[in-house]
Amino acid sequence: MAKRWLALILGILMAFPLSAWAEGSAAMQIEASPHSARFTYTNSTQQFILVEYKTTGDYGKLVLYSENGAFTGECSLPASFEREPLILTVSTLDGKVLGRYEATTVAVAYPTPAENLPAAERKAATARNLSLTYDGEGVHYSFDAPGHTQLWLRCRSGQEKHELPIYPGENWHFEGTLPMNCTYNDAYLFLRISSANKSSVLYEDDSLDTYLEMPAAAEQAAEGRLKGVTVCIDPGHQRQTQVETVKRAPNMSERVTTRVGSASGMATGRKESIVTLEVGVLLRDLLLAEGATVVMTRDTQKTFVGMLERADIPNNAGADFVLRLHCNSGNQWAKGIQVYCPSDSSYAREVADMDTYRTMGNTLLSAIKTATGQTRGDCTLNNSYVGNNWSKMPSFLVEMGYMTSQEEDYLLSTPVYQQWLAQGMVEGVVQLAQLRGLIDKQ
DSSP states (O other): OHHHHHHHHHHHHHHSTTGGGOOTTOEEEEEEETTEEEEEEEOTTOSEEEEEEEOSSEEEEEEEEOSSSEEEEEEEOTTOOSOOEEEEEEEOTTSOEEEEEEEEOOOOOOOOOOSSOOOOSSOOSSOEEEEEEEOSSEEEEEEEOTTOSOEEEEEEESSEEEEEEEOOOGGGEEEEEEEOTTOOTTOOEEEEEEETTSSSEEEEESBOOOOOOOOOOOOOOSSSTTTTOEEEEEEOOOSSOOOOEEESSTTOOOEEEOOSOOOBOTTTOOBHHHHHHHHHHHHHHHHHHTTOEEEESOSSSSOOOOHHHHHHHHHHHTOSEEEEEEEEOOOTTOOOOEEEEEOSOHHHHHHOOHHHHHHHHHHHHHHHHHHHTOOOOOEEEESOOHHHHTOSSOEEEEEEEETTSHHHHHHHTOHHHHHHHHHHHHHHHHHHHHHTTSSOOO
16 A cells, blocks of 8 residues: 555656746746747746756746746747757746746757759868858858758857757758847857768857947937936946056056956856946936936947046036946855945045045935845945046946846846836936036925
């Protein structure tokens, strides 16, 4: 009898091997279709989740947001042709597994080479007339490879990877689009084209340009809370950094040299420069909607702006405020938003005394915390930042979060959280403008 009960229990466990990991009231529904799967997931304890999906040839990571804990998403499965397990793992952004779930992919007929292909003297050793482009949704490829009736295409970014067979059309021409729906803007991307048995490589590269230019600025509102106020936004860093040595401040003889590089996301692999630019563009448009005049030190990754130039731009524009956007780095447990103000610069002393500067910095910080729900972080006055020291108006360096924290790294590249950061800074500027007497209190 004991053996019969044990067999029954084991049978039940084996029937639900993965969904049994689900936390609390969490529920997952998966609907598979050719080369994709849609899912809904409900967990009332979460606003953000990380969903990892995996088959033999496909892998991806999705960060999802829901105000009420009802999440929807889609897995792109271009390499799935046969019925096979699809595994979805749901986690919190800091890595706690909330549930693992399994479905089965839909079988799809493999494509076949074009008929009546011309004779090839020998198999091509390289992909000829190769063209690769990335449009934010996927990689479009076009090349010729005479003699190859099948090749393998492998593409990998920090967020997803796919490996699938591809087949020639007329005249040994290969062309198609590989979906890369999870890949971030300006991400690292590796692509390889190899023979049918994967013994030879026809093409391999990791330098495909995945950067998409930022959208043009919105129109400035004729009226708004910030009408008559000029704000300069300085998205920190850039794709290519040049080493510079400059005076730390106008009244200091000490010279400082730039560090090459910037913070990188521990989970996303993203560069600080693209995150600050994305938030900067959102902030620009929100300020314009409030009637402000906005000056950007840069609106693209493909430019270089020097340290002193980042102060000259707002100085020459007569800006009322400068917001210098950055992302922090530290240990994996460090979290929070930091605001840095200048202290001993002669320019800073002409703007405000230290107590007033501290009040302004804390005002900005409080507004950002309120908008994002962040509780950690403080305001510091120091001489560390050249851009702050050379600014002739209130200047604030905002460290928007730690890219060395897995949770904050994911958040910093999530559109809704970026929007919260930008909204918080707008509210902070409104309060600062009121403190400075530039606009009336509402």
